[in-house]
Amino acid sequence: MTKEKRKRLIYSLVTYLLVIAAFIFLQSMIANKTISRSLKGQLVPICCWIVMAVSLNLVVGISGELSLGHAGFMSVGAYTGAVVSGWLLNGFDVQDTTLRLVLAIVAGGLFSGIVGALIGIPVLRLRGDYLAIVTLAFGEIIRSLVNVFYVGTADGKLHFSFLQKNMPDAVTMLVDGAKGAVKVKPISTFTAGFILVLITLVVVLNLINSRAGRAIKACRDNRIAAESMGVNVTKYKMMAFVTAAVLAGMAGALYGLNSSTVVPSQFTFNQSINVLVFVVLGGLGNVLGSIISAAFLTILPEMLRAFADYRMLVYAVVLILVMIFTNNPTIRSWVNRLTAPLRKKEKTGGDAQ
Amino acid sequence: MTQQKHRSSTKMVPMPTYSIVPERDVNEIPVLETRHLGIEFGGLKAVEDFNLTIGKTEIAGLIGPNGAGKTTVFNLITKVYEPTTGAALINGRDLHGMSITQASKLGIARTFQNIRLFDKMTVEENVRIGLHNRIKYDMVSGILRLPRYWSQEKRQHEKALELLHIFDMEKLADEEAGSLPYGAQRRLEIVRALATDPKLLLLDEPAAGMNPHETEELMENIAKIRDQFQIAILLIEHDMNLVMGVCEGICVLNFGRVIAKGTADEIQANPVVIEAYLGKKKEG
Numbered sequence: 001m002t003k004e005k006r007k008r009l010i011y012s013l014v015t016y017l018l019v020i021a022a023f024i025f026l027q028s029m030i031a032n033k034t035i036s037r038s039l040k041g042q043l044v045p046i047c048c049w050i051v052m053a054v055s056l057n058l059v060v061g062i063s064g065e066l067s068l069g070h071a072g073f074m075s076v077g078a079y080t081g082a083v084v085s086g087w088l089l090n091g092f093d094v095q096d097t098t099l100r101l102v103l104a105i106v107a108g109g110l111f112s113g114i115v116g117a118l119i120g121i122p123v124l125r126l127r128g129d130y131l132a133i134v135t136l137a138f139g140e141i142i143r144s145l146v147n148v149f150y151v152g153t154a155d156g157k158l159h160f161s162f163l164q165k166n167m168p169d170a171v172t173m174l175v176d177g178a179k180g181a182v183k184v185k186p187i188s189t190f191t192a193g194f195i196l197v198l199i200t201l202v203v204v205l206n207l208i209n210s211r212a213g214r215a216i217k218a219c220r221d222n223r224i225a226a227e228s229m230g231v232n233v234t235k236y237k238m239m240a241f242v243t244a245a246v247l248a249g250m251a252g253a254l255y256g257l258n259s260s261t262v263v264p265s266q267f268t269f270n271q272s273i274n275v276l277v278f279v280v281l282g283g284l285g286n287v288l289g290s291i292i293s294a295a296f297l298t299i300l301p302e303m304l305r306a307f308a309d310y311r312m313l314v315y316a317v318v319l320i321l322v323m324i325f326t327n328n329p330t331i332r333s334w335v336n337r338l339t340a341p342l343r344k345k346e347k348t349g350g351d352a353q
Numbered sequence: 354m355t356q357q358k359h360r361s362s363t364k365m366v367p368m369p370t371y372s373i374v375p376e377r378d379v380n381e382i383p384v385l386e387t388r389h390l391g392i393e394f395g396g397l398k399a400v401e402d403f404n405l406t407i408g409k410t411e412i413a414g415l416i417g418p419n420g421a422g423k424t425t426v427f428n429l430i431t432k433v434y435e436p437t438t439g440a441a442l443i444n445g446r447d448l449h450g451m452s453i454t455q456a457s458k459l460g461i462a463r464t465f466q467n468i469r470l471f472d473k474m475t476v477e478e479n480v481r482i483g484l485h486n487r488i489k490y491d492m493v494s495g496i497l498r499l500p501r502y503w504s505q506e507k508r509q510h511e512k513a514l515e516l517l518h519i520f521d522m523e524k525l526a527d528e529e530a531g532s533l534p535y536g537a538q539r540r541l542e543i544v545r546a547l548a549t550d551p552k553l554l555l556l557d558e559p560a561a562g563m564n565p566h567e568t569e570e571l572m573e574n575i576a577k578i579r580d581q582f583q584i585a586i587l588l589i590e591h592d593m594n595l596v597m598g599v600c601e602g603i604c605v606l607n608f609g610r611v612i613a614k615g616t617a618d619e620i621q622a623n624p625v626v627i628e629a630y631l632g633k634k635k636e637g
Contacts, residue, residue, distance in 0.1 A: 004475055004527040203496055210495030218482045221471035228431060229549055230457035230486045
């Protein structure tokens with residue numbers, strides 16, 4: 001095995017082990033009832049934001065396209081999940097929550113992927129700033145559309161409309177315009193979130209280290225050179241974009257089914273930027289970094305409750321400090337020096353094998 | 354040795370389109386044929402009426418003063434630009450309306466004047482991108498790590514090392530491409546281009562920034578590559594030792610027009626070429 005391959009294998013293993021260890025640790029805390037209530041409530045959202053961050057990293061870090069509409073895909077997933085779950089319950093009387101959750105997540109991912117493909121076709125022809133602005137616009141369009149969207153179920157059939165008066169009388173409303181998805185039965189579990197995070201990791205890490213992933217990175221590093229080597233740039237940009245949309249949709253479904261309502265205002269431009277902050281803070285292209293920063297920044301506002309009104313101010317300051325610290329060359333070389341003996345040991349250990 | 358054999362048995366013979374190719378390639382379809390190829394940028398004729406035929410295993414040179422339009426010719430052949438007039442044919446197939454990717458699949462590979470490597474990827478990964486359309490597996494096999502992933506990855510790895518061996522670069526396989534010294538980057542670009550299994554290899558100033566020793570080595574390698582892969586090579590170069598030493602046919606471009614075509618000896622003796630490079634002798 002080459003040095004580079006070993007390095008990547010270790011990176012992947014560390015990522016998986018860290019996630020699994022965190023899950024086991026948190027599960028034991030839940031079992032011992034030593035977990036705080038606020039943290040327990042945050043567990044599913046943390047999983048969702050991790051999936052969002054890792055999937056956005058695929059677009060921004062690996063594919064090198066700035067997308068500002070990632071929350072849009074999450075909302076597509078959340079609504080689809082809520083509708084599918086409600087439809088299965090009301091229309092087919094499916095009481096098994098696990099089955100409903102799985103089907104809702106799959107549907108959320110599928111539908112979000114379709115929307116991602118439709119958006120990707122025009123958007124990925126653009127480059128740089130233009131692409132960023134158009135994805136922002138699409139995120140807002142999605143939000144505005146679901147704001148006036150009505151879905152109801154009657155006799156096992158789904159009814160869609162943009163006008164409330166088109167809905168039949170004896171209908172159970174699933175999505176009620178600006179009120180959002182109503183009467184959602186919260187069925188998301190931490191275990192489901194953990195499995196979704198694992199699936200995301202397998203998809204993204206394996207994709208990065210494969211032929212398709214290399215092509216995606218090549219398009220990022222030098223578009224003309226990639227084209228000259230016979231790499232279909234649009235195809236691979238699309239692959240990254242749609243994969244990210246599918247994962248975001250799945251995260252959205254999980255997120256939506258974690259509370260009793262889903263409203264459009266949960267998925268504003270601000271949320272897209274939040275996810276982008278996770279990605280940038282964790283490091284572009286760094287999956288493990290995205291996981292840690294997503295988890296940390298989701299818990300942080302809760303931990304800062306003591307600061308009351310100044311909470312968001314402190315949040316911003318912490319964010320700035322962390323950014324400065326992780327990007328300061330002096331601090332970096334200092335950390336490198338500290339960890340040098342560790343890395344040396346690892347190297348010789350590996351060579352001995 | 355084979356290189357010597359080629360040289361001695363090669364006689365340049367005229368083709369119907371008033372281009373010349375080596376005698377051994379006469380009965381083969383020419384790898385590249387351009388007919389009245391030209392491009393205008395807002396009224397400025399960057400390249401005009403460019404006719405060139407390259408035989409199946411010919412090493413040809415494209416020279417000319419700075420700004421003569423040499424790289425533009427490369428960009429026309431590789432479809433970075435769509436020509437405004439004329440046509441380019443690869444193995445008899447018209448490139449009209451094709452994308453860069455499609456042209457590459459027909460068998461054109463190139464290197465760039467200002468090196469365009471995938472800087473943040475390793476040397477081996479750069480070569481693997483060249484192998485992209487040769488050793489394939491789909492995205493799903495990649496994500497699920499199906500048996501096809503393992504077997505094709507192994508093939509890619511072996512092929513990449515085999516190609517890197519041309520320039521004895523196997524040891525650098527795990528280095529980041531952007532961190533290589535300049536000369537090695539240029540060599541890596543050639544390896545990456547060869548990985549696409551081209552019929553025609555376009556080299557844009559391959560010796561730029563190399564020292565005389567490296568240039569000498571490169572010259573031998575260019576001939577070696579032609580003999581080993583049986584491909585045609587068209588190169589742009591300012592280093593006249595390299596051009597005169599390795600190119601069988603040479604085409605001289607000035608202000609977007611071909612001013613001379615011929616063998617090294619003919620070009621060196623051509624007064625029009627000398628004038629283009631050194632200027633006109635004062636009258637009287």
